[in-house]
Amino acid sequence: MASTIEINDAVFCSSHKQEVCKDCDNDSREENDAFFGFDPIDRDALHVPSVRQNEHNDYVCEKHGSAGCSQCFNWKKQLTRLRMAAKKAGK
Template identity: 45%
Template sequence: MTELGTSPTDSTSSIEVNDALFCEHGLEVCTKCAFDAREDNDAMMGLDPAPRAPLEMPAYYRSNKDHSIMCKAHANSNCKSCFGWKKQIVKLHKEGKKSSKNKNNGGSNF
């Protein structure tokens, strides 16, 4: 299994959006911050951590009132359409399994 990275739960620069962690740049995996929240986000959604592509945060802004993260499309901090992470993570897991199967079909196990 591929290395998933270091847990960002102790990071003071992380932000939480609808139960998922992202760095201060809005990325689930950020090389600038040495931040990788894939394992934590998988666990938060009740899934076994597995190698997968990072989540992509939709366009967002911070509310002037309480500084919460709001999606630009619906101006909602709990938007199930934009911030429905579990559905997106499950899809990324399936894509990861497909790509690993395609890589293994090219040759012999010996």
């Protein structure tokens, strides 16, 4: 299994910070769906904005400089949108 990291409760590959990464053979969609209270479905992957680690090793969004950035790291809201799009597309 690929090495993973957690950014504001969601899991991504550690090398590329992608929820689905072919290079790392990582697909964290099912784990993230379950954590946020959703049944797993075939959907597009979450997108991680530009991030860096701060002195406490927390991931911080580059845009706002916040580790708990509710705009950039609102995974549940993003998941809801991705799931609605997948259902519309018939996935």
